[in-house]
Amino acid sequence: MSEEKNYQIVNKEVPRLESWKKASGQAVYTDDIRLPNMAYAALVRSPYSRAKVLSIDVSEAEKVPGYLGCLLPEEVPQEFFNCSGNPPSPLLMKDEQVLTMEPKVLGDRIACVAAETEQAAREAADLVKVEYEELMPYLSISQAMNEKAEPLQPHIAQNDNIIEHRKVSQGDRAVGEAESDIILEDHFVTQPMQHATIELTSCVCDFSDGKHLTVYSTSQTVFQERRIMAEILGMKETDVRFSKPMVGGGFGARQQLHAQHVAALMSKKIGRPVNLSYTREEDLYSVVRHGSDVDLRIGASKDGKLKLFDTTFRLNAGPYTTHTPTVVAAASRKLQYNVPNYFFDGLSVYTDDITGGAFRGYGNTQLTFGREILMDRLAQALNMDPVEFRLMNHVQVGECFPCASIPVSSNGIEECARRCQAIQAEIDAKSPLVDNEDVRQAWGIAFSCHGSGPSNKDGLSGAVVMLNDDATVQLLVGSADIGQGSETMESQIAAECLGIPLSSVKITAADTLTTPYNTGTFGSSQTFICGNSVELACKDLKRKVLDQLKNIYPDSEVVEKEHSYQIHGSEDLELSFEEATRKIMFDLKGGVMIGAGTYKAAACPNPFAVCFVKAEYHKKLNAIRLLDIIEVADVGTPINRMTVAGQLEGGIAQGVGYALYERMEINPRSRRTQASDLLHYRIPQMDDMPQTYVDMVDSYDPYGPHGAKSVGELATVPVAPAIVNAVRHASGQELNSLPLCDKFIILPSRRKEEA
Amino acid sequence: MTDKQYQITLKLNGQTRSFEVEEGETLLHVLRERAGLTGAKKGCDLGECGACTVILDGRAVNSCCVFAVSADGKQVETIEGIGSEEHPHPLQQAFMDAGAIQCGFCTPGMIMAAKALLDRNPHPTREEVRQAMSGNLCRCTGYEKIEQAIAMAAEVVASYAEGKEGDRA
Numbered sequence: 073m074s075e076e077k078n079y080q081i082v083n084k085e086v087p088r089l090e091s092w093k094k095a096s097g098q099a100v101y102t103d104d105i106r107l108p109n110m111a112y113a114a115l116v117r118s119p120y121s122r123a124k125v126l127s128i129d130v131s132e133a134e135k136v137p138g139y140l141g142c143l144l145p146e147e148v149p150q151e152f153f154n155c156s157g158n159p160p161s162p163l164l165m166k167d168e169q170v171l172t173m174e175p176k177v178l179g180d181r182i183a184c185v186a187a188e189t190e191q192a193a194r195e196a197a198d199l200v201k202v203e204y205e206e207l208m209p210y211l212s213i214s215q216a217m218n219e220k221a222e223p224l225q226p227h228i229a230q231n232d233n234i235i236e237h238r239k240v241s242q243g244d245r246a247v248g249e250a251e252s253d254i255i256l257e258d259h260f261v262t263q264p265m266q267h268a269t270i271e272l273t274s275c276v277c278d279f280s281d282g283k284h285l286t287v288y289s290t291s292q293t294v295f296q297e298r299r300i301m302a303e304i305l306g307m308k309e310t311d312v313r314f315s316k317p318m319v320g321g322g323f324g325a326r327q328q329l330h331a332q333h334v335a336a337l338m339s340k341k342i343g344r345p346v347n348l349s350y351t352r353e354e355d356l357y358s359v360v361r362h363g364s365d366v367d368l369r370i371g372a373s374k375d376g377k378l379k380l381f382d383t384t385f386r387l388n389a390g391p392y393t394t395h396t397p398t399v400v401a402a403a404s405r406k407l408q409y410n411v412p413n414y415f416f417d418g419l420s421v422y423t424d425d426i427t428g429g430a431f432r433g434y435g436n437t438q439l440t441f442g443r444e445i446l447m448d449r450l451a452q453a454l455n456m457d458p459v460e461f462r463l464m465n466h467v468q469v470g471e472c473f474p475c476a477s478i479p480v481s482s483n484g485i486e487e488c489a490r491r492c493q494a495i496q497a498e499i500d501a502k503s504p505l506v507d508n509e510d511v512r513q514a515w516g517i518a519f520s521c522h523g524s525g526p527s528n529k530d531g532l533s534g535a536v537v538m539l540n541d542d543a544t545v546q547l548l549v550g551s552a553d554i555g556q557g558s559e560t561m562e563s564q565i566a567a568e569c570l571g572i573p574l575s576s577v578k579i580t581a582a583d584t585l586t587t588p589y590n591t592g593t594f595g596s597s598q599t600f601i602c603g604n605s606v607e608l609a610c611k612d613l614k615r616k617v618l619d620q621l622k623n624i625y626p627d628s629e630v631v632e633k634e635h636s637y638q639i640h641g642s643e644d645l646e647l648s649f650e651e652a653t654r655k656i657m658f659d660l661k662g663g664v665m666i667g668a669g670t671y672k673a674a675a676c677p678n679p680f681a682v683c684f685v686k687a688e689y690h691k692k693l694n695a696i697r698l699l700d701i702i703e704v705a706d707v708g709t710p711i712n713r714m715t716v717a718g719q720l721e722g723g724i725a726q727g728v729g730y731a732l733y734e735r736m737e738i739n740p741r742s743r744r745t746q747a748s749d750l751l752h753y754r755i756p757q758m759d760d761m762p763q764t765y766v767d768m769v770d771s772y773d774p775y776g777p778h779g780a781k782s783v784g785e786l787a788t789v790p791v792a793p794a795i796v797n798a799v800r801h802a803s804g805q806e807l808n809s810l811p812l813c814d815k816f817i818i819l820p821s822r823r824k825e826e827a
Numbered sequence: 828m829t830d831k832q833y834q835i836t837l838k839l840n841g842q843t844r845s846f847e848v849e850e851g852e853t854l855l856h857v858l859r860e861r862a863g864l865t866g867a868k869k870g871c872d873l874g875e876c877g878a879c880t881v882i883l884d885g886r887a888v889n890s891c892c893v894f895a896v897s898a899d900g901k902q903v904e905t906i907e908g909i910g911s912e913e914h915p916h917p918l919q920q921a922f923m924d925a926g927a928i929q930c931g932f933c934t935p936g937m938i939m940a941a942k943a944l945l946d947r948n949p950h951p952t953r954e955e956v957r958q959a960m961s962g963n964l965c966r967c968t969g970y971e972k973i974e975q976a977i978a979m980a981a982e983v984v985a986s987y988a989e990g991k992e993g994d995r996a
């Protein structure tokens with residue numbers, strides 16, 4: 073399937089271009105920016121989920137030395153907006169305000185205070201006295217959906233708290249039931265999870281003159297953020313600049329506006345640039361992966377053919393729509409098995425819990441969790457091998473996912489599974505599975521897929537490549553590198569296309585002032601969507617170079633061959649790319665060579681992954697330990713093998729945290745968050761990680777740049793269900809919810825050579 | 828907010844530097860806001876993430892948990908002081924080569940924590956590495972390549988110690 077290609081720069085291990093800056097402490101992140109005369113702002117936030125503000129008194133705050141001013145709800149634009157960094161869509165209801173008198177979740181923004189230092193700003197914010205009338209919050213989906221519950225956003229959902237009800241189906245439920253010899257069902261619950269990027273959410277806004285706004289912030293979607301900000305402030309987009317500095321991780325948390333609007337308005341009010349940065353506690357309750365509540369039934373015939381997939385899929389949105397309906401929609405498009413009767417009933421539900429937003433996996437994670445557990449139970453009930461059972465039902469090249477319109481264009485899932493099995497065999501040969509009176513070890517597996525770019529084909533990207541006279545190029549793209557390595561990868565694609573060394577490409581990215589539009593860094597888009605635009609821009613440049621040479625040598629035949637130019641006619645010449653460049657720039661008939669490319673998603677190729685987990689169960693302790701995790705992916709041509717491996721390893725770690733202990737929600741009894749710091753919101757540490765093995769199979773997608781598909785989100789999706797399947801085999805217990813620390817003691821993973 | 832100011836002197840990356848600091852001010856704050864060294868990062872300000880790790884008199888510390896006044900007179904090493912682009916520290920080189928850097932926000936703290944370990948113990952076992960680094964959180968890499976990088980750097984450091992490759996600049 074793979075195309076024989078002799079790549080020079082892609083499909084190699086390439087360290088990130090900005091590695092030295094990061095390794096030396098010179099990389100500038102948002103909170104490292106120091107503008108002259110910069111002030112600091114801090115937010116006054118609601119301690120209650122659902123309340124009414126009765127009064128706000130700033131008199132004590134004003135006494136803090138260094139106090140500069142306060143911004144109250146009545147001083148800011150009142151219109152509702154949707155903060156999510158998606159292109160406009162009727163699914164994205166507008167129900168959020170810059171500051172509010174009616175907080176709907178703990179942490180809602182009430183007011184903002186500015187001061188000369190961050191410490192003074194926080195001190196003053198703490199001294200702002202807000203009187204509240206506390207109301208009863210609806211924290212769970214079932215409470216909010218109860219018919220007696222009051223509507224939380226009456227202008228969107230008058231009678232119930234359902235933001236959107238999405239139904240997708242094919243086939244006939246009764247036929248599916250009749251043709252199934254076995255139908256298994258269960259109720260699956262996953263918890264909200266926080267992104268916990270190590271960099272805190274931060275912005276520096278300069279709106280000192282009240283006319284031109286510049287925002288430096290932790291951003292994944294600078295163009296969407298600019299558009300929403302311009303709408304909120306009633307400005308032209310040309311007067312709003314979003315410029316992304318280095319970003320310390322995103323995972324979806326920065327696919328939205330956070331508090332840039334408040335900081336901008338504060339900057340205007342005090343006439344100085346303003347830094348507004350969150351504390352870790354603020355970050356933890358700012359946004360989460362949606363908690364889910366899922367009913368799922370899967371039916372199969374005796375010979376193992378899937379006949380029915382029927383789900384009611386509910387997501388806890390928190391009190392603001394943000395991304396929720398698009399997360400639900402994305403979940404409906406990730407069924408990688410052939411099922412003739414498919415019923416997806418998706419509900420986006422308002423509650424007063426922490427607001428759900430984008431998070432690596434975007435709905436796929438939640439539905440795949442129950443699906444892969446039920447597939448495992450089905451395989452067992454049918455007495456089939458879990459790998460073969462999945463493979464025999466898997467969608468093949470040329471076939472469509474249920475309810476999808478574009479056929480799968482490349483598929484290496486079987487190779488992924490076989491490679492996992494080979495690594496598994498090596499591991500078991502070294503340390504055979506233990507099964508004694510204390511400990512039982514077992515393997516569990518899961519399959520997953522994702523898209524390359526938003527699954528609704530929203531993806532759009534421009535790229536510009538400008539040729540310098542020494543045959544180096546400036547590459548301009550709007551895509552945001554948030555740590556995943558997209559700038560290096562786009563540069564590799566350009567260098568490969570143009571046949572020049574990687575060091576000859578200088579990239580500028582994600583600045584609305586200077587770079588072309590890009591939908592944003594989300595939906596695992598950048599390799600595929602932006603990469604395609606880069607390839608098109610480079611092809612455009614090459615075409616222009618050739619045309620210009622034909623202009624210069626009008627009586628000759630000019631042909632390009634392997635990045636050099638052969639000129640036959642009155643003189644016979646062969647010009648290297650460098651020589652041709654110089655000729656073009658400085659000849660009497662010279663020209664400035666600028667290639668432009670724009671790619672609108674015509675496809676959304678699915679990458680695939682298989683994950684195997686070896687875990688052990690300690691019978692007397694009711695404890696579990698993860699031993700080994702293997703993940704092998706089909707990402708098409710890996711543009712940068714080092715980055716792809718890093719994405720797989722990082723995706724595994726996030727899956728481990730999700731499966732074992734991470735949870736961020738408001739406790740119904742205390743009505744406080746369960747964790748306000750990283751000691752209590754525990755993410756995996758180095759010593760927690762089991763041994764990991766990652767690999768990529770040989771694959772090529774016809775629509776991808778140099779055959780590439782995506783990897784970022786895919787990497788984390790299969791991990792939690794594979795862990796649960798391993799634990800169910802080891803413990804003999806049926807599991808249907810996360811995190812596993814609710815049911816088991818979690819023992820630290822210990823590497824075998826140290827055990 | 829206290830107005831009481833203290834003068835402290837640090838031996839900062841080999842240079843003697845004095846700062847006026849407030850009573851409750853942290854070493855991290857001094858580095859970032861007064862010394863202009865933003866390589867040490869603030870990921871929590873609570874001693875939980877390790878992004879602010881620097882080396883104080885030979886020991887890795889979370890600089891957000893060290894009062895500036897208590898660092899008076901001490902040696903402080905930060906990421907800015909351990910290597911140059913021409914002569915990177917072996918840990919910096921290894922982190923780049925191994926792909927141990929993704930978003931890079933944890934990187935300065937990781938490298939400083941690892942340097943304190945290797946300075947003290949040039950031949951750490953994997954277990955020692957994992958324990959020494961467990962106070963440094965990374966959300967991007969899953970730690971695999973960070974562990975590899977530290978092992979790679981340890982070999983280089985050990986070979987310097989044994990004089991195999993001559994002196995490092």
Ligand code: FES
Pocket residue numbers: 868869870871872873874875876877878879880889890891892
């Ligand atoms: S900032 Fe010091 S430990 Fe997190």
Ligand code: FES
Pocket residue numbers: 270320321555927928929930931932933934964965966967968
């Ligand atoms: S590289 Fe992003 S936190 Fe470690």
